[in-house]
Amino acid sequence: MHEAEIKIERNADIIYNALRYEEAPRCRIKFELKKEKLIIKIEARSISNLRAALNSFLRWIDMIEKLLQKS
Template sequence: MCCIKLGKLSMPFDFVGDIMHCQARIEVECRDVRDAEIIMAALMPECRYQPRTEVDIHRDKNRIIVFIDASDISALRASINSYMRWIYMALRVIGCVEECCNGSA
C-alpha cells in the first residue's frame, strides 16, 4: 500500500546557546496521489504549535514529507512516534474503507 522511510534522522547536530536541536525527516510514499492527500489531510490538524517541537508537512505528488525540529531528543522521539502512529492509523482507515466498499460492491 505504501512505503514509509524514516530518512535522515539526525541528532544532535545544531547547538544554539545551551539548547540542543534535533531534527528528523519522515517520508511516506503512497501508491497514489489520492492516498497522499487523505493522509496529508489527516496529519494537518496535528501540525499545530507544540512547545518543544516544530513540524512542517509537505506533499509532492504521492509522497508526504514530515520535517520535525525538536528542542531535545525526548521531544523528537515523542513526535516521531506520534506522526508514525497517525500515518499508520490513516493507512489502516484507507484500507478498511476500501475493503468495506469492495466487499459491498
C-alpha cells in the same frame, strides 16, 4: 536542534489532509506535499521531544493506513 523526516508515497494526499493541522508540543512540524509524496519534517530541541512527536505521527499514520485498508 534534532531533526527527523518521514517520507510517504502511498495515500500521501489523504494523510496530508488528515494530519496537516496536528501540532506537537515543543516541536516544529512542517508538511510538504509534492507530486504525490508527503514529507513531514519534525524539529525539536531535545531528543526526547523529537521521539515523542515522531511516535505520535507514526501512530497516526499507521491508524490512517489501517482505516483505508478497511474501506
